[in-house]
Amino acid sequence: MVDMKTAYKIANKFFLENDYAGIRETRENNESWLFAGKCKNACYGTSKVCIPKNGDEPYLFNTIDEKDFNMWENAKVVPI
Numbered sequence: 001m002v003d004m005k006t007a008y009k010i011a012n013k014f015f016l017e018n019d020y021a022g023i024r025e026t027r028e029n030n031e032s033w034l035f036a037g038k039c040k041n042a043c044y045g046t047s048k049v050c051i052p053k054n055g056d057e058p059y060l061f062n063t064i065d066e067k068d069f070n071m072w073e074n075a076k077v078v079p080i
Helices: 004-017 066-074
Strands: 022-028 032-038 048-052 059-061
Touching: 004 022, 004 032, 004 048, 032 066, 048 066, 059 066
Parallel strands: none
Antiparallel strands: 022 032, 032 048, 048 059
């Protein structure tokens, strides 16, 4: 089981390595930790990363896709 602290470290490392300022928002559902990146400057959208709680590989998702949009919208915001 991947806990919040571990998932946060994984996502933050991804964002920092890809020229983001870090994490803008964190959400949670029963299966996953979800993270949105924070831009260093003005931007027109950011990457979103899903870290499955069961230990599966993290992956990027896109809220333009209806399934991914619903996953993001139905997840609970986690204060960081």
